[in-house]
Amino acid sequence: MILDAARAALLQLPTPPFRWVFLKTLGLTLLALIAVWFGLSGLFEWLALPWLAALLPQNLPDWTGWLGLIAAIAAGIVLALGLALLIAPVSALIAGLFLDDVAEVVERTDYPQDPPGRALPALPALVQSLKFLGVVILGNIVALFLLLVPGVNIAAFFLVNGYLLGREFFEFAAMRHMPEADVKALRRRNAGTVFVAGLVIAAFLAVPLVNLLTPLFAAAMMVHLQKMLPAEGALLRRQA
DSSP, X not given: OHHHHHHHHHHHTTSHHHHHHHHHHHHHHHHHHHHHHHHHHHHIIIIIHHHHHHHSOSSOOGGGGHHHHHHHHHHHHHHHHHHHHHHHHHXXXXXXXXXXXXXXXXXXXXXXXXXXXXXXXXXXXXXXHHHHHHHHHHHHHHHHHHTTSTTTHHHHHHHHHHHHHHHHHXXXXXXXXXXXXXXXXXXXXXXXXXXXXXXXXXHHHXXXXXXXXXXXXXXXXXXXXXXXXXXXXXXXXXXX
């Protein structure tokens, strides 16, 4: 069942509706990172460079003028590396705003006989998007710290991300059809299945560059999964 849901989600990633959502997500992510780049660069020039100049004594040799240029280049490199690390979290935040579009496509194309889900209102959708961002950041922080612990780091990465990603994306898919309290009860009744599905998402997240598609893949996979649950899928359809 889990592999069937994952395969169905993978097959839908190259389709035009999913490509359009991904391009919107990627475009907005790049715009956000460019804005951050210019903002932080301007802040550095406004605060850091005058501070460095004030620390240096007067009447320095001419060659010391290169120090400012070297400092600016070093700051640019550090900033570029920082922005590279932010690509996945920022894309997760922005993609969270479009997950209902992904779920709607899956439900319309693969389950046309079922009642359609209801998109979350703007504020809950924003909260859900922030939760996705928090999950990605937390998982990556845990993985970063555990890189220093041989034999534990890989297992911890998958366990932490498997639990967090499975929980959040399953609840997202189910909340389109059920109240939050019922969704949490549904997740607890299927905790093992949801966790293993989360491990599949964590494996997807571990692949560089491909991980930018993680929110779209995870949302589609969990829509398929909750539809495939034998008794629970029927319950979701009755309550929709």
